[in-house]
Amino acid sequence: MLAHCYSADTALIASQHQPALLLEFARSRDLPLAGLLKGSGLSEAGLLDGRQRLSPAQLLQLLGQLLCAADERGASFQLGQQWLPGHYGAASLALAQAVDLAQALQILEAEQARFCPLLGPRLRIEGELAIVYWTDSVGAGPLLPALVELHMAALTGMVRWLGGEPLPWRYYFNRTRPRELAQHAVHLGSALHFGAQFDAMVVDAHWLQRPWPRGQAAGVSLSLRQLEPLATPRSLLQALYDQLRASLHAPPSLEHSAAAFATSPATLKRHLARHGTHFQAMLDQVRTHEALFLLQFHGYDHAALAAHFGFHDARNFRRSFSRWTGLQAALLGPQLA
Amino acid sequence: MLHLHRTPLCLLGLSLLALLCLFQTQGLPKPAAHWQWMDIAGEGGTALMAAVWLGQILSSRPRGRVTMLLALGLGGLMLGSWADCLDEFYRLPEASLWDNWLESTLSPLGMLMLTAGLYFWREEQFSLSEQLHRRERLFREHRAFDRLTQLADAGYLREQIRLEQARCPGQPCALVLLDIDRFHAINRELGAAEGDRLLQALGHLLLLNLRNDDLLCRYAADRYAILLPETSAAEAQAMAEQLRASVAQLAYYPRRGGARLPLSARVVCALADSAPDALLAALNAALEPAPMHFHHPQPA
Numbered sequence: 001m002l003a004h005c006y007s008a009d010t011a012l013i014a015s016q017h018q019p020a021l022l023l024e025f026a027r028s029r030d031l032p033l034a035g036l037l038k039g040s041g042l043s044e045a046g047l048l049d050g051r052q053r054l055s056p057a058q059l060l061q062l063l064g065q066l067l068c069a070a071d072e073r074g075a076s077f078q079l080g081q082q083w084l085p086g087h088y089g090a091a092s093l094a095l096a097q098a099v100d101l102a103q104a105l106q107i108l109e110a111e112q113a114r115f116c117p118l119l120g121p122r123l124r125i126e127g128e129l130a131i132v133y134w135t136d137s138v139g140a141g142p143l144l145p146a147l148v149e150l151h152m153a154a155l156t157g158m159v160r161w162l163g164g165e166p167l168p169w170r171y172y173f174n175r176t177r178p179r180e181l182a183q184h185a186v187h188l189g190s191a192l193h194f195g196a197q198f199d200a201m202v203v204d205a206h207w208l209q210r211p212w213p214r215g216q217a218a219g220v221s222l223s224l225r226q227l228e229p230l231a232t233p234r235s236l237l238q239a240l241y242d243q244l245r246a247s248l249h250a251p252p253s254l255e256h257s258a259a260a261f262a263t264s265p266a267t268l269k270r271h272l273a274r275h276g277t278h279f280q281a282m283l284d285q286v287r288t289h290e291a292l293f294l295l296q297f298h299g300y301d302h303a304a305l306a307a308h309f310g311f312h313d314a315r316n317f318r319r320s321f322s323r324w325t326g327l328q329a330a331l332l333g334p335q336l337a
Numbered sequence: 338m339l340h341l342h343r344t345p346l347c348l349l350g351l352s353l354l355a356l357l358c359l360f361q362t363q364g365l366p367k368p369a370a371h372w373q374w375m376d377i378a379g380e381g382g383t384a385l386m387a388a389v390w391l392g393q394i395l396s397s398r399p400r401g402r403v404t405m406l407l408a409l410g411l412g413g414l415m416l417g418s419w420a421d422c423l424d425e426f427y428r429l430p431e432a433s434l435w436d437n438w439l440e441s442t443l444s445p446l447g448m449l450m451l452t453a454g455l456y457f458w459r460e461e462q463f464s465l466s467e468q469l470h471r472r473e474r475l476f477r478e479h480r481a482f483d484r485l486t487q488l489a490d491a492g493y494l495r496e497q498i499r500l501e502q503a504r505c506p507g508q509p510c511a512l513v514l515l516d517i518d519r520f521h522a523i524n525r526e527l528g529a530a531e532g533d534r535l536l537q538a539l540g541h542l543l544l545l546n547l548r549n550d551d552l553l554c555r556y557a558a559d560r561y562a563i564l565l566p567e568t569s570a571a572e573a574q575a576m577a578e579q580l581r582a583s584v585a586q587l588a589y590y591p592r593r594g595g596a597r598l599p600l601s602a603r604v605v606c607a608l609a610d611s612a613p614d615a616l617l618a619a620l621n622a623a624l625e626p627a628p629m630h631f632h633h634p635q636p637a
Contacts, residue, residue, distance in 0.1 A: 190618060
């Protein structure tokens with residue numbers, strides 16, 4: 001249902017949550033608040049008294065202004081260090097008492113509207129590997145690379161803090177290699193791979209169940225029970241991703257998806273356009289991700305993939321695949337394994 | 338900083354007006370047909386450029402001798418050209434000499450003052466560079482400096498390694514990386530503001546423990562890089578060890594009170610004889626804590 005999803009301009013985020021974190025950072029760098037809020041329709045007084053709710057688009061704009069004004073190379077990583085578990089009420093309490101990585105990721109994914117409304121995490125376990133990959137929730141546009149850095153630093157830092165030791169994550173970025181890697185190296189580590197099809201963090205799956213020293217199963221369920229259910233727990237883009245992924249074998253179509261969201265194709269199209277994307281781009285993204293997982297972890301070859309996605313033959317599939325990814329199907333870039 | 342210089346700026350404005358009044362009262366306006374456009378553009382342009390330079394100098398410097406000399410020099414140049422320019426619009430009686438006097442004294446005097454100002458500015462620059470020792474070497478790039486610690490960043494460091502290798506190809510030159518243990522935990526427990534304060538303190542501490550020709554950079558976050566020119570591997574190892582010990586010995590007290598914060602650091606060093614990117618990648622990897630005492634879960 002469309003009504004159960006938040007969009008870029010749903011007033012969702014309490015100003016004492018992520019926005020307060022951004023303001024605190026601005027204050028520590030002596031950046032004038034008035035400049036940051038210009039054009040966002042937000043008032044300093046409203047933000048400070050904590051009763052205002054921001055839309056994801058407003059949070060995104062505030063973040064963009066802040067990164068621009070701070071003019072500091074590591075700013076996205078530094079913000080990430082404080083992003084999780086954060087001070088987001090009972091949700092943060094639950095996350096901070098998670099008994100292990102698996103539970104933490106489960107809470108994070110389920111409550112992403114509270115923790116990370118701009119970029120959603122997805123956990124997949126493939127064989128021996130736990131893969132956390134991030135997809136755009138509200139159309140971040142040019143801020144996407146900074147958001148990825150922020151969220152990867154956030155998860156890395158939180159896991160190191162709650163688990164009491166650094167994990168040997170490997171990082172994959174869906175972007176070209178930046179010229180300067182100092183911030184990545186210090187905040188994330190040296191296992192960095194660029195030019196991948198995902199923004200993903202990978203670690204051996206046995207870390208998922210390793211007990212965390214501060215874990216309190218009773219505390220987690222108590223805190224989760226205190227959470228007021230959200231009217232819109234997932235963003236439209238994330239919900240559409242889920243819907244497309246579940247219906248990949250039946251040839252997906254705009255009409256199909258619109259029906260699943262109980263709306264008209266024209267309305268869905270308009271909503272997607274407002275988030276700077278369109279149906280075909282979403283479908284291409286989901287199929288790319290699925291194709292990569294199937295190729296790499298499930299022993300599919302091109303013919304099997306073509307059949308899986310409802311293509312007539314492998315040749316057709318290869319052509320489409322290179323359109324989705326800009327790559328030959330045989331050359332996948334850095335591999336997750 | 339312009340508000341610091343209100344009086345001289347007012348005086349300058351008044352002098353410009355006074356000159357205009359003087360020409361207006363003493364001379365007769367030339368008809369537009371007699372205006373020499375080339376001269377007007379040249380002399381007016383000089384006056385305008387001098388005004389721009391003066392604005393830049395005054396808006397970026399506190400008061401003082403050097404500022405005064407530079408301002409007087411540029412002000413003189415500007416007034417001289419202004420008089421020259423007005424000369425193109427007014428015809429003065431043959432008998433009046435003050436106009437020639439103005440033109441032939443203001444500009445040369447201004448140039449003299451400007452020269453003196455530049456001479457003292459050079460001296461001032463030497464003494465300021467002295468204070469930047471161990472924070473910069475060989476070339477200056479103000480945009481590379483981190484606002485928090487006033488240290489240069491990783492890009493500057495890489496450029497310096499390259500320059501050092503090109504300057505003395507045969508000489509050994511060493512690079513040390515130093516990383517604060519548990520810094521992320523300090524940031525979480527005491528807040529990011531306290532973490533920032535600690536980074537500043539550590540920057541000062543490390544600077545004090547370096548030789549005059551060494552270079553300290555903030556590589557990223559809590560990782561510092563120290564470039565040691567003309568230093569052998571053994572010397573670098575000893576210095577790295579000493580820097581590590583100095584961090585461990587620092588008695589740092591958080592601002593909110595409480596006990597001394599125990600500090601420790603990890604150091605790695607290597608000779609800077611390979612390409613900067615590869616060198617830094619290798620040192621960064623060496624700094625990473627090995628995945629600790631992990632045991633595969635026993636099958637039940």
